[in-house]
Amino acid sequence: MGEINNVIEVKNLVKKYGAFDAVKNISFEVKKGEIFTFLGPNGAGKTTTVKILTGILKHSSGNVKILGLDAAGEMDDIKKRIGLVPDQPYIYPYLTAFEYMRMIGDVYGVCVEEQKKKIPELFEMFDLERRRGEIIDSFSHGMKQKLVISGVLLHRPEIMFLDEPLVGLDPKSARTVKDLFKKLAENGTSIFMCTHVLEIAQKLSDRICIINGGEILALDTFENLSKNVSVGADLEAVYLNLTAGEN
Amino acid sequence: MKYLIKISLLSFKNKISALKFSDNLKAAFFIFIGINLVIIIYGASYWFLKYLNSVAVAGPLIVNKLLALFFLTAFMMTALSCVIVSFSTLYFGKDIRWLLSSPISYKSVFAFKAFSASFYASWMVFAVSVPFIAALGAVKNAGISFYAGSVILIVPFLASAGFAGSSFAVIVMKFFPAAKIRNIIFITGALFFTALLVIVRLVQPEKFVSSEGFEQLSQYLGYLDAPTAKFLPSWWYCSALMSLIAGNLYKTLFYSLLLAASAAAAFYILKFLGGRYFIDGLNEGQAFARVKNKRENYKKRNPLFTLLHKDLKVFFRDSGQWSQVLILASIVLVYLFSMYKLSFETLKMHNTMAVVNCALVWFVATAAALRLSFPLISLEGESFWFLLSSPVSRLKLYIEKIIFGSVPVFLTSAVLISATNYMMSVSAPVFALTLISTVFVSLVISCAAVSAGTILPKFNYSNIAQIESSLGGLVFMLFSFFAIIANIIIIMQPVRIFYSGQNFQNAFAGYAIFIALFNLLIAAFSFFAGYNALKRLEK
Numbered sequence: 001m002g003e004i005n006n007v008i009e010v011k012n013l014v015k016k017y018g019a020f021d022a023v024k025n026i027s028f029e030v031k032k033g034e035i036f037t038f039l040g041p042n043g044a045g046k047t048t049t050v051k052i053l054t055g056i057l058k059h060s061s062g063n064v065k066i067l068g069l070d071a072a073g074e075m076d077d078i079k080k081r082i083g084l085v086p087d088q089p090y091i092y093p094y095l096t097a098f099e100y101m102r103m104i105g106d107v108y109g110v111c112v113e114e115q116k117k118k119i120p121e122l123f124e125m126f127d128l129e130r131r132r133g134e135i136i137d138s139f140s141h142g143m144k145q146k147l148v149i150s151g152v153l154l155h156r157p158e159i160m161f162l163d164e165p166l167v168g169l170d171p172k173s174a175r176t177v178k179d180l181f182k183k184l185a186e187n188g189t190s191i192f193m194c195t196h197v198l199e200i201a202q203k204l205s206d207r208i209c210i211i212n213g214g215e216i217l218a219l220d221t222f223e224n225l226s227k228n229v230s231v232g233a234d235l236e237a238v239y240l241n242l243t244a245g246e247n
Numbered sequence: 248m249k250y251l252i253k254i255s256l257l258s259f260k261n262k263i264s265a266l267k268f269s270d271n272l273k274a275a276f277f278i279f280i281g282i283n284l285v286i287i288i289y290g291a292s293y294w295f296l297k298y299l300n301s302v303a304v305a306g307p308l309i310v311n312k313l314l315a316l317f318f319l320t321a322f323m324m325t326a327l328s329c330v331i332v333s334f335s336t337l338y339f340g341k342d343i344r345w346l347l348s349s350p351i352s353y354k355s356v357f358a359f360k361a362f363s364a365s366f367y368a369s370w371m372v373f374a375v376s377v378p379f380i381a382a383l384g385a386v387k388n389a390g391i392s393f394y395a396g397s398v399i400l401i402v403p404f405l406a407s408a409g410f411a412g413s414s415f416a417v418i419v420m421k422f423f424p425a426a427k428i429r430n431i432i433f434i435t436g437a438l439f440f441t442a443l444l445v446i447v448r449l450v451q452p453e454k455f456v457s458s459e460g461f462e463q464l465s466q467y468l469g470y471l472d473a474p475t476a477k478f479l480p481s482w483w484y485c486s487a488l489m490s491l492i493a494g495n496l497y498k499t500l501f502y503s504l505l506l507a508a509s510a511a512a513a514f515y516i517l518k519f520l521g522g523r524y525f526i527d528g529l530n531e532g533q534a535f536a537r538v539k540n541k542r543e544n545y546k547k548r549n550p551l552f553t554l555l556h557k558d559l560k561v562f563f564r565d566s567g568q569w570s571q572v573l574i575l576a577s578i579v580l581v582y583l584f585s586m587y588k589l590s591f592e593t594l595k596m597h598n599t600m601a602v603v604n605c606a607l608v609w610f611v612a613t614a615a616a617l618r619l620s621f622p623l624i625s626l627e628g629e630s631f632w633f634l635l636s637s638p639v640s641r642l643k644l645y646i647e648k649i650i651f652g653s654v655p656v657f658l659t660s661a662v663l664i665s666a667t668n669y670m671m672s673v674s675a676p677v678f679a680l681t682l683i684s685t686v687f688v689s690l691v692i693s694c695a696a697v698s699a700g701t702i703l704p705k706f707n708y709s710n711i712a713q714i715e716s717s718l719g720g721l722v723f724m725l726f727s728f729f730a731i732i733a734n735i736i737i738i739m740q741p742v743r744i745f746y747s748g749q750n751f752q753n754a755f756a757g758y759a760i761f762i763a764l765f766n767l768l769i770a771a772f773s774f775f776a777g778y779n780a781l782k783r784l785e786k
Contacts (some may be wrong), residue, residue: 054636057785080638090629094564095557098543106553107637112545133543135564 004068007032007159007190008053013062015048015214022048024214025062030159030192035185037205038194039235041243045214046194047087050161053192054084067158080108083157087164087194089144093137097128097147100136101154108155115154122150126173141168149177160184162193166200178204202235210242217242251351251359273718285378292382300386310383311489317379318481321372322408329368329412336364337413338420338529347529357521365409373405380488393491400503403510404484410513417520420528480509550639554647558623571618571711575655579663582611586667601742604667605681606735609688612660613727616696620652621723622714623697624781625704631786641781645701649774653693660689676755677745683759684738687766691730694770698777699723706786730769737762 008030015023023045030036038046051057053066055075064071066078091100098119105115123129126146136144145168152160162181166174181191181204195201201208202222209219218225218238225238233241266274299313300306337343337360346356380397383389487502548556562568586604627634634644664685668678703719714720741758745751 051785056632056635058783076638076640079636082636084632084636086632088629091633092557092561092630094561099557099560102543102545103553103557106548107550107639109550109638112547116545 003032005031006065007067008036008192009063009065010049010053011063013049013052013064014060015045015052015057016060021214023052023059026211026214026216027062028209028216028219030190031206032190033185033188034206035181035191035193035204037201037208038192038211039196039198039201039208039239040211044211046211047163048214049211050084050163050192050194054082054161055079056084081157082159082161083152083155085145085148085152085160085162085165087167089141089148089168091136091144091148094135096133096135097123097139098132100147101151104151104154110155118154122153125176126150142170142173145169146173153180157189159190159192162191162195164195165193166195166197198235198239208235210239212243251346251355255363273721276721281374285374288375289378289382292379293385296382296386310386311485314383314485314488315482318376318404318485319479321376322404322479322481325369325372325405325408326412326415328372329364329409330416332368333361333364333413333416334420336360336367337416337525343529353526354518354522357525358518361410361413361517361521364413365406368412369405369409373401376401383488384492387492389492390494393488396491396499396503397488400484400487400506403506404480406510407480407506407513410510410517414513414517414520417517417524417528421524480506483509551643551647554634554639554644555651558647558651561626568619568711575615575618575659578611578614579659582607582663583666583670586670600671601668601673601677601681602735602739604671605664605684605738606731608660608663608667608685609692609727609731609734611663612656612685612689612692613696613724613731615659616652616656616692616727617715617720617723618711619655620693620696621700621720622711623648623652624701625706625708625714625717626711628706628708631706635784635786641784642778645697645774645778645781648697648701649694652697653690656689656693656696657686660685660692674745676751677742680738680741680755680759680762684734684762684766687763687770688731688734690770691766691773692727694773694777695726695730696723698773698780699726701777701784702780704784726773730766734762734766737765 006029008028010029011027013023013026014021026045026049028036038049040046048057052059053064053071055071055078059071067081069078071078095103101119101122102115104110105112105119110118120129123132126149128143128146128150131139131143136147139147145165149165160181166177169177178200181193185191185206193201193205205222207219207221208225210217210225218228220228222235222238225235226233228238296310296313299309302309337357343356343360347353377398380401381394384393384397387393483502483505487499487506490496490498490502639647661682664681668681673681699719699722700714703717703722705714705717705719708714737758741751741754744754
């Protein structure tokens with residue numbers, strides 16, 4: 001099997017909820033090792049797209065290929081190679097942090113030896129070591145978020161889908177996570193991120209896709225997007241210009 | 248406070264106007280069931296009270312004792328329910344933090360939530376008490392003042408119980424770690440209801456209905472001192488009702504004042520405790536919960552086993568589930584006790600009971616499935632994104648749920664059918680046939696429960712009871728009911744052949760195979776209906 005350049009290929013993707021079109025005929029590609037950011041106001045279709053790409057939702061029409069596999073028929077194979085950090089870190093409240101990590105390891109087929117090595121490392125990295133034996137119900141939002149990110153890192157996905165990954169994280173953890181994403185991308189992991197935080201999108205992303213009302217308004221590097229508005233414009237100006245100031 | 252009431256009323260109004268057709272259908276069905284239940288309670292109470300009241304000399308006294316017992320139970324149930332409801336309303340409500348961050352004073356928030364808790368804890372007792380009291384009025388030929396007075400006075404009576412329950416909740420939240428105490432209270436509540444159920448059954452009320460048993464009933468109630476606890480509002484309410492019937496204005500006023508004073512006192516005590524300890528108790532709610540997990544092991548597990556392991560852990564750590572198990576255990580115990588007490592003198596009775604017993608055991612298995620298997624998909628709740636995005640195929644996930652959901656159903660039905668058949672000294676061939684049938688019917692019940700729970704899941708719930716009472720629960724019960732009836736019709740024939748002395752050997756194998764195939768077909772239908780729903784499930 002040859003090297004795949006575009007790890008995500010989306011063509012004419014549509015998602016309908018009855019008469020409502022949540023995603024309207026969007027197309028884009030994500031390259032290997034790229035940090036690709038979806039930016040848009042609330043209800044723009046960002047989370048719906050992520051849910052389709054991770055197999056939680058089924059699309060109404062269009063083609064989705066992930067890692068060269070067809071999402072319509074080979075989703076179970078795709079899921080082994082991707083990881084999701086959802087917008088809300090809801091995880092089993094009655095499991096301990098350690099049990100959660102073990103569950104992830106076993107469900108994703110991470111060998112026991114690797115789990116033994118990586119679980120303590122990840123707990124250490126995210127300051128969870130002290131709380132590893134406590135049930136998740138007692139964790140704060142930020143701690144749950146760190147645990148979900150740890151879980152995704154445990155099985156080394158080829159693509160990481162991150163829906164608002166930094167919400168609720170303390171400054172130190174946010175910095176750790178940002179550095180980590182950059183490092184992962186450099187090593188070939190593709191990152192598909194949805195965020196409201198323009199500063200993160202501007203600093204981290206290789207390309208930015210601005211979406212509103214289920215439609216792609218612009219997709220390019222920050223530099224090119226900036227040029228189209230006015231030279232030297234920051235992402236906030238680009239974003240507000242394209243979305244007409246919508247929240 | 249008025250803003251909070253406004254918000255509640257507006258939410259209620261919006262909820263009603265947003266009802267879909269299926270919700271309306273469900274509401275209509277429940278209203279129909281509710282009205283019938285009220286009529287049944289009225290009818291049964293009227294018959295029973297009239298029967299007791301007609302006894303010469305001791306009749307009215309026995310009715311008095313019975314009333315005292317009834318209202319004492321109502322008082323205790325309301326108070327205990329209010330303890331449980333207060334935890335979820337006052338301390339673990341989804342809106343409580345937001346309300347406290349609003350400009351509304353925390354005392355108003357507390358008062359509003361305490362009133363809500365009392366309301367939610369007492370409405371069912373109220374709904375049961377009204378037909379009972381109406382029956383009492385009819386038996387005693389009471390005037391209109393009795394009916395008006397009884398409805399007015401029940402408010403301070405139930406309020407006293409509710410406020411007392413909330414006060415208790417406030418105290419324990421202040422002095423004990425929340426996570427643990429919540430579990431303790433849930434378990435205590437479940438144990439209380441379990442004990443109540445078992446005690447009521449152990450009293451063997453069926454004996455009292457027979458003419459020989461009536462003397463025992465008179466003695467039983469006559470010697471019963473506990474219900475006449477004259478220091479409790481239950482007795483005051485009971486006395487106020489009897490004074491209203493007797494037309495004794497002075498006594499009616501006296502007991503009404505006592506009731507009003509007790510409600511006011513309970514409210515002020517609650518207000519005092521709330522003002523002092525409510526916020527402290529909320530902070531205690533943040534106590535960490537460390538699981539006593541001695542060894543962290545790294546044994547290799549396949550994904551299916553991993554998920555089974557996860558469900559088992561979650562099941563045993565969720566106190567809401569424990570109460571389900573306790574209630575189920577009490578049903579099993581009561582059923583076993585009932586069968587133990589039955590006597591069979593004729594062959595015909597054996598014949599009939601072997602079949603009736605099967606139906607009853609399967610209904611108990613249905614109750615087990617409704618509580619433990621049906622909610623399995625809904626219990627994934629907000630964490631469901633993990634399974635849906637994980638590499639575990641939906642088929643594997645569904646099979647895991649079926650396996651997990653089958654265990655309690657198989658255990659319950661196999662233990663019950665074996666024990667009851669043994670108690671009834673059922674002949675070996677009928678024992679074998681009913682056991683085989685039970686195995687296959689249990690498979691149908693398990694598949695149907697998980698399937699209905701997948702087709703009609705309820706992910707937004709505040710306690711497990713809401714999942715069981717959802718539309719899906721109703722659909723499952725109806726499906727299971729028809730499957731049981733169909734199976735009963737099938738096994739009636741071989742059992743009849745056996746007891747009629749005809750050649751059973753030939754019929755046995757044929758019927759056993761037919762029962763197996765028939766149930767496998769229904770189980771397969773349920774399985775695939777649920778699996779298709781899971782494949783389409785989006786969240």
